[in-house]
Amino acid sequence: MKSVLLVALANLRHRKKQNLLAGLSILLSVLLLTTAIGILLGINKPFDMMFDRLKASHIILYYDIRQNDSQEIMNWFEQQPEVEFAAEPQHFLMITEPLTYNSEKIDIMVRITEMGTHQQEYDHLLSMGGNEATVPGWEEVWIPRHFSLKYDISIGDTIRIPLSRGLFPLIVSDIVVDPHYASGLINPNRIWIAPGMLPFMVQTREMNQVIQGIRLYNREEIDLVWARFNREMDYSGSNLQYSLFKSVFTSIYKIIGMVI
Known part of the structure; x- marks a missing residue:
């Protein structure tokens, strides 16, 4: 027992x-x-807060000015009641060859984009380096934060851009948060130079590509406005929209959440 x-x-x-x-x-x-x-x-709230704080464009157009009338495009968007702001087109240069930093190759494609005057209010860039300038100085460049972290590039460093006539040096004068390229997952990425500097880097006949931002009062009306634009305008360029920028930014956090 x-x-x-x-x-x-x-x-x-x-x-x-x-x-x-x-x-x-x-x-x-x-x-x-x-x-x-x-x-x-x-995960959605931080992105929306940043996007609205920097008054970023909900639609970004990329097109060739030889095939599309930039003034006509801007006029059309300005006439739409849903549109808060239509930016002037900004020239950019697509770089597909690797950049050079400290004699090492950085295998990334970038759009070297001239800053626009409207970016003091719309499509604002958030400085992480304490630079109070509104645009990069001559022969300077602003790079996104993720670019700086990934390649260990700091303010004062020099990156060299491959052009037809050789490597063109640009001094990093600020590190910024770009609301459209807050994540390094979008390729090509974007870096910023002074307004009017591209003609000193390449011949003017090569400056055919522009970027143009469109901000709406309500992002829920993006599809409505875009469908109307396609019906009424003969547009041959490409575009990126708010939903893509948000999806890319939040994708890493979604993966972490699903893994947990």
């Missing part, structure tokens, strides 16, 4: 440990699930 009692007590102690472990496992699972749900539900 005594031996039976001892066996029963041993079983109870063993089950008590099992129950404790099971309870801890359930508690941990609940905590992980709660964390994952919190990440998935909360």
Whole structure:
């Protein structure tokens, strides 16, 4: 009888440990699930706040000015009641060859873009280096933060741009958050130079590509405005929209949330 009692007590102690472990496992699972749900539900708000704070364009057009009338495009958007602001077209130069930094190749494509005067109010860039200038200086460049972190490039460093006549040096004078390229997952990326500087880097006949930003009062009306634009305008360029920028920015956090 005594031996039976001892066996029963041993079983109870063993089950008590099992129950404790099971309870801890359930508690941990609940905590992980709660964390994952919190990440998935909360990832959109930081992006929206940044996008609105910097008054970023919801639609970005990329096109050749030889095939599309930039003034006509701007006039059309300015006449739409849903549009808050249509920017002047900004020239950019697509670089597909690797950049050079400290004699090493940086294998990334970039659009070297001239800053626009409207960017003091719209499509604003957030300085991370404390630079109070509104545009880069001559032979200077502003690079996105993720670019700086990935390649360990700091303010004062020089990157060299491959052009037909050789490498063109640009001094990094600021590191910025670009609302459209806040993540390094979009390629080609974008770096910024002084207004009017491109003609000193390439011949004017090569300056055919422009970027043009369109900001709406309500981002929910992007599809409506874009469909109307396609019906009424003969446009042969490309575009990137708010939904893509947001999806790319939040993709890493979504993956983390799903893994958890």
